[in-house]
Amino acid sequence: MVALAKERQAKTAVRALRSSAAAAVTKLALPLGQILRGDCIERMRELPTASIDLIFADPPYNLQLGGDLARPDGSHVDAVTDHWDKFDSFERYDTFTREWLTEARRLLKPDGAIWVIGSYHNIFRVGALLQDLGFWILNDIVWRKANPMPNFKGTRFTNAHETLIWASRSEKAKYTFNYRAMKTLNDELQMRSDWVLPICGGPERIRKDGVKAHPTQKPEALLYRIMLATTNPGDVVLDPFFGTGTTGAVARRLGREWIGCEREEDYIAVAEERIAAALPLDESALTTMMSKRSAPRVAFGQLVESGMIAPGTALFDRKRRWNASVRADGSIAAGDQLGSIHGVGSAVQGAPSCNGWTFWHIEHEGEVKPLDALRQLYLLAVED
Amino acid sequence: MVALAKERQAKTAVRALRSSAAAAVTKLALPLGQILRGDCIERMRELPTASIDLIFADPPYNLQLGGDLARPDGSHVDAVTDHWDKFDSFERYDTFTREWLTEARRLLKPDGAIWVIGSYHNIFRVGALLQDLGFWILNDIVWRKANPMPNFKGTRFTNAHETLIWASRSEKAKYTFNYRAMKTLNDELQMRSDWVLPICGGPERIRKDGVKAHPTQKPEALLYRIMLATTNPGDVVLDPFFGTGTTGAVARRLGREWIGCEREEDYIAVAEERIAAALPLDESALTTMMSKRSAPRVAFGQLVESGMIAPGTALFDRKRRWNASVRADGSIAAGDQLGSIHGVGSAVQGAPSCNGWTFWHIEHEGEVKPLDALRQLYLLAVED
DNA sequence: GTTCCGTATGAATCCTAAC
DNA sequence: GGTTAGGATTCATACGGAA
Numbered sequence: 001m002v003a004l005a006k007e008r009q010a011k012t013a014v015r016a017l018r019s020s021a022a023a024a025v026t027k028l029a030l031p032l033g034q035i036l037r038g039d040c041i042e043r044m045r046e047l048p049t050a051s052i053d054l055i056f057a058d059p060p061y062n063l064q065l066g067g068d069l070a071r072p073d074g075s076h077v078d079a080v081t082d083h084w085d086k087f088d089s090f091e092r093y094d095t096f097t098r099e100w101l102t103e104a105r106r107l108l109k110p111d112g113a114i115w116v117i118g119s120y121h122n123i124f125r126v127g128a129l130l131q132d133l134g135f136w137i138l139n140d141i142v143w144r145k146a147n148p149m150p151n152f153k154g155t156r157f158t159n160a161h162e163t164l165i166w167a168s169r170s171e172k173a174k175y176t177f178n179y180r181a182m183k184t185l186n187d188e189l190q191m192r193s194d195w196v197l198p199i200c201g202g203p204e205r206i207r208k209d210g211v212k213a214h215p216t217q218k219p220e221a222l223l224y225r226i227m228l229a230t231t232n233p234g235d236v237v238l239d240p241f242f243g244t245g246t247t248g249a250v251a252r253r254l255g256r257e258w259i260g261c262e263r264e265e266d267y268i269a270v271a272e273e274r275i276a277a278a279l280p281l282d283e284s285a286l287t288t289m290m291s292k293r294s295a296p297r298v299a300f301g302q303l304v305e306s307g308m309i310a311p312g313t314a315l316f317d318r319k320r321r322w323n324a325s326v327r328a329d330g331s332i333a334a335g336d337q338l339g340s341i342h343g344v345g346s347a348v349q350g351a352p353s354c355n356g357w358t359f360w361h362i363e364h365e366g367e368v369k370p371l372d373a374l375r376q377l378y379l380l381a382v383e384d
Numbered sequence: 385m386v387a388l389a390k391e392r393q394a395k396t397a398v399r400a401l402r403s404s405a406a407a408a409v410t411k412l413a414l415p416l417g418q419i420l421r422g423d424c425i426e427r428m429r430e431l432p433t434a435s436i437d438l439i440f441a442d443p444p445y446n447l448q449l450g451g452d453l454a455r456p457d458g459s460h461v462d463a464v465t466d467h468w469d470k471f472d473s474f475e476r477y478d479t480f481t482r483e484w485l486t487e488a489r490r491l492l493k494p495d496g497a498i499w500v501i502g503s504y505h506n507i508f509r510v511g512a513l514l515q516d517l518g519f520w521i522l523n524d525i526v527w528r529k530a531n532p533m534p535n536f537k538g539t540r541f542t543n544a545h546e547t548l549i550w551a552s553r554s555e556k557a558k559y560t561f562n563y564r565a566m567k568t569l570n571d572e573l574q575m576r577s578d579w580v581l582p583i584c585g586g587p588e589r590i591r592k593d594g595v596k597a598h599p600t601q602k603p604e605a606l607l608y609r610i611m612l613a614t615t616n617p618g619d620v621v622l623d624p625f626f627g628t629g630t631t632g633a634v635a636r637r638l639g640r641e642w643i644g645c646e647r648e649e650d651y652i653a654v655a656e657e658r659i660a661a662a663l664p665l666d667e668s669a670l671t672t673m674m675s676k677r678s679a680p681r682v683a684f685g686q687l688v689e690s691g692m693i694a695p696g697t698a699l700f701d702r703k704r705r706w707n708a709s710v711r712a713d714g715s716i717a718a719g720d721q722l723g724s725i726h727g728v729g730s731a732v733q734g735a736p737s738c739n740g741w742t743f744w745h746i747e748h749e750g751e752v753k754p755l756d757a758l759r760q761l762y763l764l765a766v767e768d
Numbered sequence: 769g770t771t772c773c774g775t776a777t778g779a780a781t782c783c784t785a786a787c
Numbered sequence: 788g789g790t791t792a793g794g795a796t797t798c799a800t801a802c803g804g805a806a
Contacts, residue, residue: 120511124509131509139540140507144528157525157577158574158577159523161577165504178713221689221691229541291538
């Protein structure tokens with residue numbers, strides 16, 4: 001029994017090693033920590049297939065501002081009028097979007113994912129194309145801006161949010177989602193699809209001679225949450241529209257690898273300086289709360305084997321509607337039902353499934369506890 | 385000069401009279417206050433061109449759900465499995481959407497507008513098609529649900545919002561927007577593009593024999609805000625997916641005319657009864673319905689995310705009896721205790737509970753401060 | 769009458785490693 | 788590739804009955 005388990009463990013370890021060795025070779029071939037100069041579609045074509053864990057993209061928004069916009073006091077609004085944000089028509093925007101998304105999908109590992117941020121000017125086109133290309137949307141996230149620019153003319157609702165789409169490479173992908181870290185970050189409540197974050201301003205906003213270095217610099221807090229939620233340390237993050245390098249700065253801080261594409265030399269210079277100044281966090285600060293899914297597994301039999309629970313011990317659910325007794329091999333018996341704590345739990349309830357760890361209770365040191373409490377004790381005792 | 389001006393005035397008056405007379409005739413020809421039975425595209429084809437002021441549409445979302453879903457307590461989640469939400473492919477969904485949107489555009493007056501609500505499953509396709517057909521998007525509005533259904537399996541972010549698109553018939557349309565009404569409704573602040581409203585439940589939710597009459601009934605508060613913002617009294621509002629008639633009920637209460645299309649006889653019966661019982665506008669009811677605002681809540685993780693507190697930072701209690709260090713996900717570590725500021729605070733003291741905001745302190749700008757002081761700073765930075 | 773507690777439920781693309 | 792067994796997972800409301 002023990003020998004078999006060890007053999008299985010060894011096989012798994014070998015598989016993991018092989019696959020991580022292949023990944024390491026691929027990773028070596030990548031221009032990690034570099035900003036690739038020029039058109040992002042061309043630069044992406046030069047990168048190897050299935051090599052990227054996560055893509056974050058903040059593409060041009062296709063803004064169609066009719067002429068200049070003035071505040072009520074007559075002062076001029078510094079709108080997005082840079083030449084890279086002009087497209088003749090939706091058709092041209094779609095062609096451009098389809099091209100870079102196609103390359104993005106080629107670059108992603110099978111279990112990779114993408115984030116794209118946009119506003120109502122472009123996000124519907126991006127979302128529909130993502131679906132058309134085979135990406136699988138996991139969530140749309142609303143970045144609710146704490147301090148948006150008001151609508152000066154009073155002609156519409158204040159445009160107070162932007163939309164992000166999170167999508168895996170395909171429907172079947174086993175994407176990364178650090179559920180527990182997100183729940184911890186949100187004071188023990190599930191993280192919702194609407195995120196309240198301030199816009200990028202103050203000292204974080206990069207200025208050259210008092211002028212914004214980039215018109216749409218994203219707050220680091222936004223990238224922080226994205227990477228914490230959907231990457232692991234060491235993962236490779238690609239940003240095809242790198243701008244002033246928010247993605248690179250946060251990736252470095254969080255111990256993720258990064259690659260950027262950018263055509264504007266001005267932005268590249270700003271980004272390189274900024275990322276060099278970003279300090280990586282040390283490893284202990286980087287550790288996040290693990291989900292039980294990724295924690296080491298304990299079989300119920302181990303608790304019996306270790307003597308923590310004696311064969312013959314009585315188990316019962318919280319309301320003592322059902323009873324069961326523990327047997328020497330770690331199975332349990334309730335009436336004529338025999339099997340694992342999970343199987344018998346679901347059988348007596350007539351439920352399709354059951355977590356025996358939380359369903360069954362036990363008297364331990366004069367208290368009634370769920371089995372899960374004893375598992376925690378076992379884990380503590382086993383850890384060196 | 386004066387004579388000329390008078391003549392001009394007279395001509396304008398005649399034109400206005402003619403146009404309003406024409407409008408009155410068109411309006412007479414409309415099936416106002418009626419639910420048109422059958423397929424919405426066929427019924428819309430029978431209505432006159434340029435006769436409608438506003439369209440509100442809550443089309444099928446094309447959810448594409450998998451198997452059954454159970455809550456952690458084992459109970460069953462009642463999903464939307466109705467036949468009307470099933471489509472074979474995105475292509476089929478697009479065809480359906482293009483057809484009803486085309487009719488919708490024909491029916492709208494030149495200065496008319498449309499609202500469509502959806503989720504990430506369908507809204508990107510709807511938005512792109514609106515743009516393709518010549519509609520002009522004015523805002524995308526996020527309905528932030530105060531009480532959404534959680535993500536039971538911990539696999540994604542809680543799907544806590546739905547998206548509405550508000551678009552005029554064309555770029556040049558002089559659409560209706562009651563800016564003052566919205567600002568008044570929002571305590572003299574511009575109404576933003578994110579609206580916090582509870583989902584439809586309690587006495588408002590229509591049930592037959594204890595079972596919900598419609599799986600996706602929308603809250604009246606949502607329609608109230610839409611009609612108040614973008615129609616005038618007497619305007620004609622068309623709802624092609626009438627369901628249980630929320631649009632009709634609210635239109636009646638607000639003194640707007642309405643027309644609905646619906647295929648399902650069960651829904652029609654419910655809607656007719658409901659609208660007949662709808663009372664005329666009651667100002668006090670309106671105020672309470674609209675006054676639900678979001679209370680600012682700050683999670684400790686937000687301070688970490690925003691860069692206000694760096695991972696690795698040392699925390700200590702007022703008497704420096706215990707120390708802890710901040711981790712990247714907003715959890716803290718004190719010895720082998722890991723968890724939230726509150727949980728670790730109570731654990732180290734052996735106390736049943738602890739307010740981590742006042743218990744833990746930090747060195748900030750050369751001073752020792754409770755975390756709560758930094759929370760106040762964060763709130764100041766984030767407030768409008 | 770009031771408070772407390774248990775239960776029900778809402779547009780949801782809701783598990784995964786090992787064999 | 789599919790199948791199976793192990794086992795992980797929930798927030799805000801509303802309501803009814805008990806205390």
